[in-house]
Amino acid sequence: MSAFGAFLKGKCPQCREGDVFTHKSTNLKHFRELYENCPSCRVKYESEPGFFWGAMYFSYAYSVASFIMIGFFFFTLSDDVNLGYYIGAVIAFTLITSPASFRMSRLLMMYIAAPYRKFLGNYTDNR
Numbered sequence: 001m002s003a004f005g006a007f008l009k010g011k012c013p014q015c016r017e018g019d020v021f022t023h024k025s026t027n028l029k030h031f032r033e034l035y036e037n038c039p040s041c042r043v044k045y046e047s048e049p050g051f052f053w054g055a056m057y058f059s060y061a062y063s064v065a066s067f068i069m070i071g072f073f074f075f076t077l078s079d080d081v082n083l084g085y086y087i088g089a090v091i092a093f094t095l096i097t098s099p100a101s102f103r104m105s106r107l108l109m110m111y112i113a114a115p116y117r118k119f120l121g122n123y124t125d126n127r
Ligand SMILES: [Zn+2]
Pocket: 012, 013, 014, 015, 016, 017, 018, 038, 039, 040, 041, 042, 043
């Protein structure tokens, strides 16, 4: 499987076979939960403490891009846009896509920020 295909399916960045997340993104109660280690190759997903904090930058970029796209959509359709509609659309879009945004950000963090790392076992085992 290609890296891009594995990314889209939410597979492990190391072996591209094991799932990263324990539930589907449509499961609103558990969409955030991911396996600690890959079920297939046992690589540790959170390669260092606080590793996924960096995913916030991807999520932020996605949010800003979506605000701009929604604004472009609204303000090219009409010359007289009610600001309340724009804000409502942004809030609705953000809420609806937040599970996908969350998962995409974590996957991007793993695939882009640390694709070369192999973390097995405890943090102290990798020094
Ligand atoms: Zn794996």
